[in-house]
Amino acid sequence: MPNFKLTYFDARAKGEPARMLFHLVGQKYEDIRYDYVGEEWPKIKGDRKSKDYATFLITYKYHSSKAYVHIKYAPGYTVTTTKATKGFPLGQLPVLDVDGELLTQSRAIYRYIARQFPGDYYGKNNLECARIDEILGIVADIEVVVEPAYETPDAAKREADLVKCRDSTLKPSWDFFSESLQKAGGKYFMGNRITIADVVIFNIIDFFLDTIFGLKTYFESYPTLLKFYESIKNDSPLTQYLKDRKKTKY
Incomplete structure (x- = not known):
């Protein structure tokens, strides 16, 4: 091995x-x-740096359900470029x-x-693999949408922005996950066993509920997803790991 x-x-x-x-x-x-x-x-x-460490603010603008990244460099700073290293290509x-x-x-x-x-964690047939890839792609899109929250120091504004996203940009994703889980029987997304799909969806829900963001009521309109989250925490092959893992802000 x-x-x-x-x-x-x-x-x-x-x-x-x-x-x-x-x-x-x-x-x-x-x-x-x-x-x-x-x-x-x-x-x-x-990093190759000139006089000062470059900092920048990333703002996301949304158009036709696609995220476009605009980078605005803070005044007085210079651009940092990264060279590939042996350990970090x-x-x-x-x-x-x-x-x-x-x-x-x-x-x-x-x-x-x-x-x-x-263990078939990536699916036991081509259709399951495709379904898992579908979920991985949706979660990746969600991460792009919520990433600006890391750059928002004001807690009230951060929460308001995340809630607004939940009810607009992200609503189709949460609806899709909720409906998919119900069709699969309500415990795991691929039926009676845990897969990558469950891991990544648990992780993104956990981002809202149990990190520095702590939005305890964020999924109150999605009881199926909340039940799934609690089940993974308290009654799954991951339960002991989740109890023992290091607590972090993000």
Whole structure:
């Protein structure tokens, strides 16, 4: 069996589903974490900096259900560019090291772990795999929409923005998840067993309910999703992991 090293920030976000999958398959791995604020990560990944560390604000504008990223550099700062390093090919995290072979891109990492071990965590047939890919894609779209919340220091504005998204941009996604879960029987998205789909949906719900955002009533209109979330926490193969894992802000 290969040796696995997962490198991500000291946060849940895009690294946590990989950690959860390693627990599900019972595989030991090295969990390497970097602070996502300060100078540690920029130095390690190999940023080229001029006089000051470049900071920027990212604002998202939505048109025709697509997100377009506009980067506005803060006055008085210079642009930081990232050079690829041996350990971080894209200068991004997460990265999974498999006996020296490096995998980037969170969804590729999730799929690799699920395929590497028995249990049909990536689906037991082509249709299930496609359904799981569908869910992975929707969750990726949700992450793009909610990412500006990380850049919003005002808690009241942050909550208002997230609630507005819930009732507009994200409503089709939550409706789809709720209906899909009901069709599957209400416990797991692929029926009677846990898969990547359940892991990533639990993780995105957890983002709203149990991180610094703490929006306890966010899913009050989606009782099926809340029941699913509580079931994963309290009565699933992930329950012990979720009780024991490190508490983080994000």
